[in-house]
Amino acid sequence: MFQRSGLVLTPGRLTSVLVAAVLAAVAAFAVAPGPPRLGSVTTGDRALAQAVRQAAGSDGYRALSVALIENGAVRTAGVGDTGGPVPRPVDASTSFEIGSVTKALTGMLLADMAARDGLDPRSPVPGLQGSITYEELAGHRSGLPRLAGGLGTLVRAAAANYTHGNPYSGQGVSGVRAAANSATLSGRGTVAYSNLGMAVLGHALAERARQPYSDLLRRRVLDPLGMRATTTSVPPAGRAHGYVRAGHEADPWTSDGYAPAGVGIWSTSADLARLVDAMLKGDAPGAEAATPRFTDDETSRIGYGWFTTKTAEGEVTWHNGGTGGFRSYVGFDRAGRRGVVVLGNTDKDVDHVGLRLLGHEEPTPASTDPLLLTITAGLLAAAVLITWEPATRRRPSRSRPQADRLGAVNATANAALLLWVAWMAGAWGTVPFAAFILVAAVTAAGTAVHLARWRELPTARHRSRWLPALLSLAIDAAIVALLVLVV
Incomplete structure (x- = not known):
């Protein structure tokens, strides 16, 4: 007893x-939860794959698809697998959610329309409160909050942290504009990152061009660069599946309203390598978007969507992205004539991987x-x-x-x-x-x-x-x- x-x-x-x-x-x-780890499978350039493994480590990642651009030559490598019902090795053609890297593309739309259509970036956006300008939206200086307000937004975001679902579900174009017009402006004129602001910018440009944002992006940026694999809808097959660091699969994020800010946009390392190569050469549509215009902090400035940051080794122009189960980083060093694309299918940041491959040392982020x-x-x-x-x-x-x-x-x-x-x-x-x-x-x-x-x-x-x-x-x-x- x-x-x-x-x-x-x-x-x-x-x-x-x-x-x-x-x-x-x-x-x-x-x-039992099992945190993702990079498997032994490798595709593409073996030396680059080994460099990726050394830069990333194995914990917290399931797969990484990488492109390295040096003096006009592109090398690609994949490590790990797609996950999902039938895991496959990732390579340069595997689609990943790219998240806020899309903001850089939206900034390029503004620069291209300014150069070719006579749009004045300093002019007010029609129908938007406070005479907020296109340029203020592109440089995160509009005073708009990061996201739309309201109880529904808060509940969706909080629930997504536990369910790994889509916090942007049901948020359309009209809702984004209405949220921007009802929001309280704060800190206008200083850089304050705003998904809402960039979403409003993309749809304002689309309205001016009299076509949906997805069509405008395709016609003005993607098609001229040959980026055929970049899409605003979930790829039907062969895509990477996103995971959180606890090992659970995350739902894809979709939202027509927040698409210009990076919700629901998919691409490959091969496609984004075309973008980086064109940016290094200066012949990408709207390449002037990467020119620094406004000060963010002591080491970072921002153009139209693109950030430029000083490091101990020089300067890097970049944008990263993050969704429920994906992380991305696109950057280039003009002086070193080198660029990089890193796509991962977990929610662990990949910025340090990209910077290390560029030759810019970066601390490893905290694991938890x-x-x-x-x-x-x-x-x-x-x-x-x-x-x-x-x-x-x-x-x-x-x-x-x-x-x-x-x-x-x-x-x-x-x-x-x-x-x-x-x-x-x-x-x-x-x-x-x-x-x-x-x-x-x-x-x-x-x-x-x-x-x-x-x-x-x-x-x-x-x-x-x-x-x-x-x-x-x-x-x-x-x-x-x-x-x-x-x-």
Whole structure:
């Protein structure tokens, strides 16, 4: 017989508890989060692939597709696989979401229309509040916030952090313009990164050209550069699948409204290498967009979408991108006549990989957010405590009232919810997945204790317990329903 803190487990009950723990551990092992790692598969230039592996390391990446442009010559390499139902080796033709690299293309549209169509970048955008100019939007100096405001935007963004879904779902062109006109302007004239502002710019240029943004981008920039694989829709086959660092697959991001800012745009390292090569030669449509015009900080200036940053080794003109499961970096060093494209299908930054390949040293980013690490540990600890605290109550006292069935049900539901949230959004790139298995086993054992004592427990120790208990269960159910609906 096992007895501690009033909890009595007969041999039969102890066996049930151990069986529950083992079964839970086996189930948890089958679904345990596994952080992405670069596999051994390699395509393209072997020397470049080796340089990529040295620059990136293996943790946090599933695949990287890279192009290096030197004195007009292009080398490409792929390491890792696409993921998805049928993983394939990535190469220069594999499509990735490129995220905010698209902002550089939108800036090039403005520069091209200024050069060829007589559009004055300093003129106000028709119908936009405050006489905000095209140039202010292109240089992130309009005073518009980073994203549209409103409760819906906040809920979608918060839910996407846990479900790895699309936070821009349902946000169309008219909604973007309406959000820009209702937003409070702040810090106008200083550089403050704005997805909303760049989205408004792209659609304003498209409206002036009397065609959709996707058609304008294709006609003015992509087709002249031969960028046939760059598209504003999810490729039907052969694409890379995006993953978060916990190992879960992320949904593609789509939004007509935010397309000019980088939502829903796909490309390949081979296509983007054409862009970089043309920018180095200065003959890309709207190449003047990369000319620095406004100061961002002590080391960085911005043109129309493109940033130029001073490093210890010189200057790099660049833009990066990030979506739910992808990261990208496109940059070039004019003095060194070298450019780079790095595309990755996880949410770990690739900027340092690109800079190192350009010959500009850059620190490796932190593998895990300390706050996320703390939250993960807290969720796991709370799941154990919530399950076992009522399980150890047997005799009532002033500080430890008598356990009841409602409390047992609530404890189990709350612990399961905490464990699920930790599984979906935890810092599993740092926390070993064995911790998830152990906590799942311990919480299952606590649930088995509840079931073993079920007959001897009252339904509720007092009538006043019903309302808070049912409210707690309703909240749990609502959270689960919300997360499931936005997956």
